Amino acid sequence: MLVIQLQPPPIVEKNDISTKQNSGGEGYLNLPTHFDQSKSYVGRAQKSPKIFLQIMGLKYTCLINENTSPRLSNSDVKSITQKKSQLHLSSVKKCMAILQAQGSEEQNLVINNTRLSGIQNVSFQQNMAISPVALMGNDFGGVTLNGPTTTTIKIDKFLNNEEFIRTLTGSTAISGQFEYGTAANASGGRMNFDTAVVEGYAVSAQVNAIPDISYDITIYGDLKYSNTSRVTGASGDNPIAIVPETGIAVTGDDFNKIFHTYHFASIAIQSASFSEVFSYTPHYSVGSVGAPDSISLLGPIAQEATVVYEAQIGFEGFGGVAASFSGFEDKFIYESGTFDQDKKLDIKIFDESGNIMNQFSLTSGHVVSESIVGAVSDTLTISRTYRGYKKV
Amino acid sequence: MAYISYRDLPIYFGTSANSNTMPTTSDGGNKSVFAAQAQLNYTPNIAPVRLLGDAPNKDNFNLAGPPNASLSFQCYVDNGEFDPTDYTGDVGDNGTTFRIGNTAGGISGSGAFMTSFSYTLAPYAPVLVQCDFAIYNPLAITAEGKLVGLSSSPLDSTDFANYGHGAYSVFSGNGQSATTTLGADIDHFDSVQYSFQCQRLPNYTMGDATVSNVELVTAQHTVTVQGNNIMNLVPFTGSNPGRLNLIVKNVSDVTCFSGVVDGRVTAENVSLQAGDVGRGSVTITELLK
Numbered sequence A: 001m002l003v004i005q006l007q008p009p010p011i012v013e014k015n016d017i018s019t020k021q022n023s024g025g026e027g028y029l030n031l032p033t034h035f036d037q038s039k040s041y042v043g044r045a046q047k048s049p050k051i052f053l054q055i056m057g058l059k060y061t062c063l064i065n066e067n068t069s070p071r072l073s074n075s076d077v078k079s080i081t082q083k084k085s086q087l088h089l090s091s092v093k094k095c096m097a098i099l100q101a102q103g104s105e106e107q108n109l110v111i112n113n114t115r116l117s118g119i120q121n122v123s124f125q126q127n128m129a130i131s132p133v134a135l136m137g138n139d140f141g142g143v144t145l146n147g148p149t150t151t152t153i154k155i156d157k158f159l160n161n162e163e164f165i166r167t168l169t170g171s172t173a174i175s176g177q178f179e180y181g182t183a184a185n186a187s188g189g190r191m192n193f194d195t196a197v198v199e200g201y202a203v204s205a206q207v208n209a210i211p212d213i214s215y216d217i218t219i220y221g222d223l224k225y226s227n228t229s230r231v232t233g234a235s236g237d238n239p240i241a242i243v244p245e246t247g248i249a250v251t252g253d254d255f256n257k258i259f260h261t262y263h264f265a266s267i268a269i270q271s272a273s274f275s276e277v278f279s280y281t282p283h284y285s286v287g288s289v290g291a292p293d294s295i296s297l298l299g300p301i302a303q304e305a306t307v308v309y310e311a312q313i314g315f316e317g318f319g320g321v322a323a324s325f326s327g328f329e330d331k332f333i334y335e336s337g338t339f340d341q342d343k344k345l346d347i348k349i350f351d352e353s354g355n356i357m358n359q360f361s362l363t364s365g366h367v368v369s370e371s372i373v374g375a376v377s378d379t380l381t382i383s384r385t386y387r388g389y390k391k392v
Numbered sequence B: 001m002a003y004i005s006y007r008d009l010p011i012y013f014g015t016s017a018n019s020n021t022m023p024t025t026s027d028g029g030n031k032s033v034f035a036a037q038a039q040l041n042y043t044p045n046i047a048p049v050r051l052l053g054d055a056p057n058k059d060n061f062n063l064a065g066p067p068n069a070s071l072s073f074q075c076y077v078d079n080g081e082f083d084p085t086d087y088t089g090d091v092g093d094n095g096t097t098f099r100i101g102n103t104a105g106g107i108s109g110s111g112a113f114m115t116s117f118s119y120t121l122a123p124y125a126p127v128l129v130q131c132d133f134a135i136y137n138p139l140a141i142t143a144e145g146k147l148v149g150l151s152s153s154p155l156d157s158t159d160f161a162n163y164g165h166g167a168y169s170v171f172s173g174n175g176q177s178a179t180t181t182l183g184a185d186i187d188h189f190d191s192v193q194y195s196f197q198c199q200r201l202p203n204y205t206m207g208d209a210t211v212s213n214v215e216l217v218t219a220q221h222t223v224t225v226q227g228n229n230i231m232n233l234v235p236f237t238g239s240n241p242g243r244l245n246l247i248v249k250n251v252s253d254v255t256c257f258s259g260v261v262d263g264r265v266t267a268e269n270v271s272l273q274a275g276d277v278g279r280g281s282v283t284i285t286e287l288l289k
Helices: A092-101 A255-263 B178-182
Strands: A003-007 A019-022 A027-030 A041-043 A049-058 A059-063 A066-071 A081-085 A086-090 A108-111 A120-127 A131-132 A144-145 A152-160 A176-178 A190-206 A210-217 A221-225 A248-252 A270-285 A294-311 A343-351 A356-373 A380-388 B012-013 B033-044 B046-050 B061-063 B068-076 B096-100 B107-121 B130-136 B168-174 B189-204 B213-227 B244-249 B256-262 B264-272 B279-287
Touching: A019 B107, A144 A152, A190 A294, A190 A343, A221 B213, A248 A255, A248 A270, A255 A343, A294 A343, A294 A356, B033 B096, B068 B107, B107 B213, B107 B244, B178 B244, B189 B256, B213 B256
Parallel strands: none
Antiparallel strands: A003 A019, A003 A041, A019 A027, A027 A086, A041 A049, A049 A059, A059 A066, A081 A086, A108 A176, A120 A152, A131 A144, A152 A210, A176 A190, A190 A210, A190 A221, A190 A270, A248 A343, A270 A294, A294 A380, A343 A356, A356 A380, B012 B033, B012 B096, B033 B068, B046 B061, B068 B130, B096 B107, B107 B130, B107 B189, B168 B244, B189 B213, B213 B279, B244 B256, B264 B279
16 A cells, blocks of 8 residues: 655644555545645655655645656546545546556566566666757758767666676677556556667675676667566576675685785685676668667677785795785886786675675786775775786 | 858859859759858969069069869758759859859859769768869959858758758669679678769860860769678679669658769778778779760
8 A cells, every 4th residue: 555644845744644546546645634725735655755745735746756757747637526534536546556666666677588686776878969060151050860879778786696697798689678667558667678788797895795796788779668568477587695794705816826825814805896898899881770780799808807905914034035015016027028917816706505606707817006005993905906808 | 350150151052053143142043052161272373474674573474374263062962952963964064153151242153063072871970972163264353251141141941851861871772782783792881982073174265264165074983882891802804783873861761862873893992900890892983974
């Protein structure tokens, strides 16, 4: 049941208002004891905090985030009558349906027929390539189309299951649907897209936090409204698992070296991040509009990883080597040409049972930057960034 | 005098490719040129003359030939105004007329004959045509740039939905696709470049400063197709793939202008670069005269 508490702005009324609807689509709102028809009231749906109901006299408007669309106005309500302490509304079912659909719990993202879980944020950005034209004899000669419309999706999600989207890297035929409403027509509620590619992703893991991952997806095909839901027919995402505190492991050439050379019991890693970027080139043909004729994935795939760990001092007199900060490269090692260009680094995410859910491997890597930071009331930390390349 | 803004310098042609009638500012009295840029070069053909026993001064120049003048511009084309294909071929002996600026003090010219025009069809790009005219008559005596009030601009109102655009144009064979004409290996076209060139011979009569007649001596056009492959490598004698149509259309599917090239393959090139896909180009030339 959707509960809306009406209040005359900015004073807060204490009486709760509840809504109820019958099979005929009618409903009613319980009014505050001192409801004054000449005044305006604002109510916030307690179930979905972003939904507001504003009543001004016998006119009411459902507002989503107060001023954003969809916006339900008088035209969506057949009649409003006041009966004792209730405000009766007909056709409130649509309002209810719209209201109920706007909560994030009602939003779904389906990619390649899989309904994703663990999503924290999803955004669609569409840019049109229109530019003004100046002509001799006319300082503004209209505007012209000078490029294809570009659409990108950004997805932020927890890394708490085997990643499904990651299996789609390299594909040029990703399709899906973003459902945020239950509209029975094509005017809103669902957007279908096709011919999409994963341009890149980035993983971040930190102490005392669930690791997360973000994806950048580019839609080269169409993005348009649909009145058919793909949610019910989609298969579920991989099951969510708990990532224990010891469930993130970072290993690699440098860290093994530090561990074995200086005999540290363990390396205290504070955070690790990893990213991959894929280079796609769309090919458009003369006389065609819409999706490109073809899309090429050009290599190499660029990888980057950053590890922040606590600096440790090696044993004094170990093998005749003086004590030193572990892992910091000598400054001129690259100029001498002796640096290692084939470093490997792995970030592994485990579940409670010790099974690897996700593994991110940097290959053919080299150190591109490092820093050492000392701060008051904190330990000394070293940050190392690696860059690697992988063949397509 | 302050600089004149580009918005006060419209270019417009006469309504005929072969007439000495000057264009007017009325809608039906001119062919608007929707120019993005233009260049006018004018060099009177005078030569110094040194005489025995005479100290040279500023008057020791004599007319040595017809003026060297040319007008070049880059423009968008719609279906109702300036059309470059109207000026190719043997248009006659008068040539066309043009104006830059207003009718009172702008630069006016007559005896203009097209020597070349070219354009490129590319995906998602408006079609910009490069036109070059040789001017065989002396420019108007009062010629100098003058300010033109916006209210008197002779250009048609601009609507970019009217102008030729690569996204809506057609490149095809004769009753078949361009791929079928060129061969199945080249089925994706990054760009199609077209160019027309001609040579004309102006003839002058004694006692007359304007050109008497202009002969079209040679003319040819070329299309270069860049895409995802090349045709079979050019045989020793070249090959004739067949007729290729280039139809420049606007968003309303209206033809702005068009051309047909039915010639021989004169060149094929392959471009390979690390980090990019392989690209091929085919050049086809047809002699018109």
